[in-house]
Amino acid sequence: MGNPARRIVIVGGGISGLAATLAIQEESQRLNETFECTILEGQDRLGGKVLTHRVDDFVIEGGPDSFLTSKPWALELCEKLGLADQLINTNKANSQTFCFTKGRMRELPQGLVSFVPTRLGALFSGGLISPLGMLRMGWEWFVPRYTNLEHDESLASFFRRRLGIEAFDHFIEPLVAGIYAGDANVLSVKSTFPRFYDLEQQYGSLMKGIRAQRRDTPPPSAQPQPQRTIFTTLRGGLGDLIQALVKQLSSQGATLRTGHQVHELTTDTTSTRSTYTVVLDNHERLLADEVILATPAYVSAKLLEPLQPSVASLLSQIPYCSTATISLAFRHRDVETSIRGFGFVVPRIEGRAMLAATWTSLKWPNRANAQHSLIRCYIGGQGREQILQESDASLVAYVREQLQEMADISCDPLFSEVYRWDRAMPQYVCGHGQRLQDIRSLMCTLEGMHLTGAAFEGLGLPDCIREGTRVGSALVRAYHERRQNE
Ligand SMILES: Cc1cc2nc3c(=O)[nH]c(=O)nc-3n(C[C@H](O)[C@H](O)[C@H](O)COP(=O)(O)OP(=O)(O)OC[C@H]3O[C@@H](n4cnc5c(N)ncnc54)[C@H](O)[C@@H]3O)c2cc1C
Secondary structure (H helix, E strand, C coil): CCCCCEEEEEECCEHHHHHHHHHHHHHHHHCCCCEEEEEECCCCCCECCCCEEEECCEEEECCCCCEECCCCHHHHHHHHCCCHHHEEECCCCCCCEEEEECCEEEEECCCHHHCCCCCCHHHHHCCCCCHHHHHHHHHHHHCCCCCCCCCCCEHHHHHHHHHCHHHHHHHHHHHHCHHHCCCCCCEEHHHHCHHHHHHHHHHCCHHHHHHHHHHHCCCHHHCCCCCCCCEEEECCCCHHHHHHHHHHHHHCCCEEECCCCEEEEEEEECCCCEEEEEEECCCCEEEECEEEECCCHHHHHHHHCCCCHHHHHHHHCCCEEEEEEEEEEEEHHHHCCCCCCCEEECCHHHCCCEEEEECHHHHCCCCCCCCEEEEEEEEECCCCCHHHHCCHHHHHHHHHHHHHHHHCCCCCCCEEEEEEEEEEEECCECCHHHHHHHHHHHHCCCCCEEECCCCCCCCCHHHHHHHHHHHHHHHHHHHHHHHHHC
8 A cells, every 4th residue: 555645734825835736746746745735724715925806908916016037047947837928028218217216317327227227327317326325426436345244234334335315215125125125225235136135245346246147148049039128928917827827836735824813833743743723714624644834923933932933932022014006097298298217116215105117008018908908006004104104085086186297197097906915015124134044944853844935035925936846846855755765
């Protein structure tokens, strides 16, 4: 008689939990092991932060709207799931991005958003920075590398030290801290942008490093085809990735249950192995040989509290902030003279709750038909969450007021949609790296219990997919090795 299937419960059906489950299925097939996967998702739908809503010809993203192609894991997953022909590039025309600062909209140099800037002179000609500020930026070449390697430096300190206060406050801050909806004074540069930290350490300067890397990049013809823009997404919205994943997981035998909050975890440890009981909010109990927690850190903390209080305490120290996205649909003719490019960011120094706005239908094909325009505003974030106490109608009124002031858009939208993301963005604050190390070493004491999700090694979709995949495959490999040694 063969071994019984090993029961894995995955708590959380966001992209991390789904990617981990796919990896278990793939790795177990490869190693000829039998696993029985059950995903338990608290909400009535899978996907977590990934939420696409289609209204007539509009494709509205409530959460993420695209992913980076320089980190290959999301792209590879789409290709694996047969979605390669659904991937779309950002529109080539209109590829400018703006920054609302010093009282008006100013164009950011091409490439700055992806941190490979060209035409830095545009900073000066566009009035983003004063002549002195520009000189200070140029001085970056000569700023010595940081030698206190023990110190986990903040994003603000790193960029002010290297590029000057003016550059940081007026356009770098919204680009680097905006991704986390965070406060650059407390976010760790090593944990949020390790690339910049490494460039400084390796080359002694960001400019020298970027220049050297550009020199060493193969010419475009040598790069793999098809060419992708810096960000990509799916024609029908990112919800299609979730649907394709769900279809694949179900066809391979996974059980996917929605509307089931996991309430409690208990363990039963014998001399040879631990098993877990997963208790749902309806008191149902599921037995598991291994559990993957793909939930926000504060949820994982609560579930692990009775089993490993030290890990729970560390997890609960990972701060989160809340945001909202507000999509507004317009008749194109009403806004066409006001919108140009992909949208704009707003530095914290402007003192507004608005972080950014995307001219969605200019940035992507297929987000609205030719008669309509779609605009998405992003509000809230660390220290700017007060506004989220307001009603949906007030939030819509707020962004309309902001759009009028900043972009001269005063017409009535055809409709609007508000998506609230409460405690959605983990903040990798200074000390995050050390905290992760401590969590990892303590987790060794909980055999068969695994953690993944946006709270740890990157909150973008590619990083969540990479981490979920790593955890899922490692779990299968470890089991396989144990069996080989038995
Ligand atoms: C507004 C917004 C915009 C973003 N934009 C981008 C972008 O453009 N590009 C990009 O790459 N990234 C973006 N991100 C980040 C990215 O979307 C998220 O970091 C990622 O989707 C998180 O995936 P996850 O699976 O780790 O967590 P989640 O998606 O949060 O999934 C966790 C799941 O666990 C479930 N859960 C919680 N508690 C329980 C429980 N007790 N029992 C059962 N289930 C439970 C939740 O319901 C949820 O479905 C954005 C995030 C937000 C909020």
